[in-house]
Amino acid sequence: MSMRRENIEEQAMRLRSYVSEAVCAATGVTLPMTQTLDQMVRAAAKAGVVLSISTETQMHAIEMLSNQLRLLEICLQAERDQLKSELAGLRTGYEAYESVNKGLKAEVEALRKEREGMALVPVTPSEGLLMSMAIRNDHALGCPGYYDQKLLGRTNNGVSHARMVECAIAEMRKLHEEVVGAGFYSPKRESDYAAMGKGD
Numbered sequence: 001m002s003m004r005r006e007n008i009e010e011q012a013m014r015l016r017s018y019v020s021e022a023v024c025a026a027t028g029v030t031l032p033m034t035q036t037l038d039q040m041v042r043a044a045a046k047a048g049v050v051l052s053i054s055t056e057t058q059m060h061a062i063e064m065l066s067n068q069l070r071l072l073e074i075c076l077q078a079e080r081d082q083l084k085s086e087l088a089g090l091r092t093g094y095e096a097y098e099s100v101n102k103g104l105k106a107e108v109e110a111l112r113k114e115r116e117g118m119a120l121v122p123v124t125p126s127e128g129l130l131m132s133m134a135i136r137n138d139h140a141l142g143c144p145g146y147y148d149q150k151l152l153g154r155t156n157n158g159v160s161h162a163r164m165v166e167c168a169i170a171e172m173r174k175l176h177e178e179v180v181g182a183g184f185y186s187p188k189r190e191s192d193y194a195a196m197g198k199g200d
Helices: 002-027 037-046 055-114 127-137 161-179 187-197
Strands: none
Touching: 002 037, 127 161
């Protein structure tokens, strides 16, 4: 687009230079180059300067250049309007991004504060975790066959070590459900359970 504009302006400049030189040669008067081509041709005609090109050709060239310049201005205006529209769209998109980003940062900060003093635990416990919990509650379960010893058979009512482990894991699974909110406990009932613990 800029190349086309330069070509049109160059053609107009050459014609203005030709008319100005012709008028100056004939009358000694130098026409200002700031005048339009149409103004210069009319000034030449008024001064009685006969140009080597016909008036019809001159006016046709002027009209052609004028039309080209008008078309160029329309194209430039359309491009400018399109760029303004794209810029407004980019600005709106960036503002929307900033708004969403700000909201996400606020949510992250709220979650961070909410999780202070808390730890992440799996919703579904692994067998290893449950066994570790069982051993924490009863260290003897960590000794294979401990409850199968004859010495402990009477005090344990004859329950095998494997069965003791199985029962302990079942109990630990229930405790884990309470921790992850899948049991009886819920934050809404915190005060109720706390009161029960105090005997109120």
